Amino acid sequence: MPIVRVLQVSPNNASKRIDQYLSNLLPMSRTAVQRLLKLNLITVNSEPVKANYKTRPDDEIRIEIPGPTPVPLAPEAISLDIIYEDEHLLIVNKPSGMVVHPSPGHNSGTLINALLHHCKDLKGIGGRERPGLVHRLDKDTSGVLVIAKSDFVHQHLSQQFKLHTVNRVYIALVQGVMKKNRGEIDLPIGRDTKDRKKISPRTVKPRLAKTNFRVIKRFKDATLVELKPETGRTHQLRVHLLHLNHPVAGDRIYGGRGHSKIGGIKIERLMLHAMKLGITHPITGEYLEFEPPIPAEMRRIIECFQAK
Numbered sequence: 104m105p106i107v108r109v110l111q112v113s114p115n116n117a118s119k120r121i122d123q124y125l126s127n128l129l130p131m132s133r134t135a136v137q138r139l140l141k142l143n144l145i146t147v148n149s150e151p152v153k154a155n156y157k158t159r160p161d162d163e164i165r166i167e168i169p170g171p172t173p174v175p176l177a178p179e180a181i182s183l184d185i186i187y188e189d190e191h192l193l194i195v196n197k198p199s200g201m202v203v204h205p206s207p208g209h210n211s212g213t214l215i216n217a218l219l220h221h222c223k224d225l226k227g228i229g230g231r232e233r234p235g236l237v238h239r240l241d242k243d244t245s246g247v248l249v250i251a252k253s254d255f256v257h258q259h260l261s262q263q264f265k266l267h268t269v270n271r272v273y274i275a276l277v278q279g280v281m282k283k284n285r286g287e288i289d290l291p292i293g294r295d296t297k298d299r300k301k302i303s304p305r306t307v308k309p310r311l312a313k314t315n316f317r318v319i320k321r322f323k324d325a326t327l328v329e330l331k332p333e334t335g336r337t338h339q340l341r342v343h344l345l346h347l348n349h350p351v352a353g354d355r356i357y358g359g360r361g362h363s364k365i366g367g368i369k370i371e372r373l374m375l376h377a378m379k380l381g382i383t384h385p386i387t388g389e390y391l392e393f394e395p396p397i398p399a400e401m402r403r404i405i406e407c408f409q410a411k
Contacts, residue, residue: 105169112162121147122154125166127307132299139166176205176226176234181217186247186393191386192260193222193235193250196395199372202242204233218250225250229257237261238335243353245398246273246377259385264335270381270392273330273340274319276374276405277349278358278365281326285317288343292336301356302338304346312336314343322408324366325352340375351375352404368407376401 108129116124122140126133136145136154143151144167147158158164184196195214202209205216218235219225225234228251235250237260251257263269293306313333320327326349330340341357344350350358353370363370381392397405 105167108166108168110164110166112158112160112164114160117158117160119158120154121145121152121156121158121164124158125164126299127296129166130294130299130308131168135299139168144169175210176219177211177216178220179211179216180220181212183217183221184395185221186395187391191252191256191384193218193252194380194393195248195250197240197245197248199243199245199376199398199400203239203248204236214248222250222252225252228252228254229261238264240377241338241341241373241375243355243373244375244377245372245401247380247393247395248377249380249382256385260382263382267333268383270379271332271335271377272379273332274376274378274397275328275330275340275344276352276401276408277326277328277344278352278361279324279326279349280321281318281328281347281349283318285315288312288314288316288346290343290346292339292342302336302342304342310334310336312339312343314340316344320409322366323411324368325408327405327408366408366411368404368411370404372400372404374401374404 122133122136125136139145140154146165147156147162185193186196187194197214202213205213215233228235235252237249237251237257240246240248249260251260290304290312291309292302292304292312293308293310295301295303296305296307311334315331317329318326319329332339341351341354345357352365352374353372354362376397378397379394381390383390
């Protein structure tokens with residue numbers, strides 16, 4: 104179903120281009136707003152307008168946002184690195200480069216496609232479009248994920264994440280040498296007001312985000328750090344480390360021009376890995392902790408810094 108919003112322009116927001124005004128106000132890119140304007144899904148005082156229309160005090164803007172187009176979910180015979188499995192849940196080690204769930208532009212080859220092939224009864228659990236999925240990792244982040252095999256287990260695990268009783272530990276190689284041994288980053292973040300594809304503290308709707316960090320080892324041009332997020336916002340760890348002026352090595356979005364080569368060493372992937380996950384089993388009540396080895400390609404890059 105489409106979502107309809109009606110806004111009234113205040114005197115303070117008069118004389119602004121409507122595409123810019125709405126993209127700053129709503130969780131939508133300027134391009135997305137322009138697309139809706141061309142389809143006449145955005146009207147001002149019941150009349151269609153163009154993207155360069157300048158807002159006026161007391162204008163009534165009606166926005167109709169079409170519902171998401173369902174992405175077909177098909178089982179695919181894709182190899183999975185399964186760390187643990189029982190009749191209630193599944194723990195997988197996701198490789199860097201694998202998208203977690205289908206989305207526009209990524210209709211196949213995702214973790215969900217692989218899971219539907221491995222678990223025949225997964226469809227519909229926790230939602231039709233993301234069956235079994237309790238939490239996510241970015242495409243280029245590797246590491247541990249838990250998958251629920253029933254609605255009860257999904258709800259139980261989701262509650263653990265909501266109450267922050269899950270033990271999540273990441274490891275990252277960051278640019279530069281960190282001075283502090285440990286600390287907490289308390290920085291609310293959200294969709295960036297200028298670049299809607301990015302997350303940043305420069306946002307209309309900041310959301311609480313906290314990360315604890317600890318230095319594991321310092322190298323000449325980089326630092327290996329342990330990260331424990333208290334919240335689970337999109338791109339949280341990457342944005343928080345950028346805030347410290349130590350972006351994750353290999354980060355094409357937040358790492359700047361030097362992200363792919365540090366101190367003469369070529370960085371071929373995002374150097375961020377979800378290395379440990381601890382949960383309470385929803386059925387047995389037993390605490391389970393999983394820590395697979397660091398991926399070989401990530402370990403190889405770290406060893407290059409150790410050898411310098």
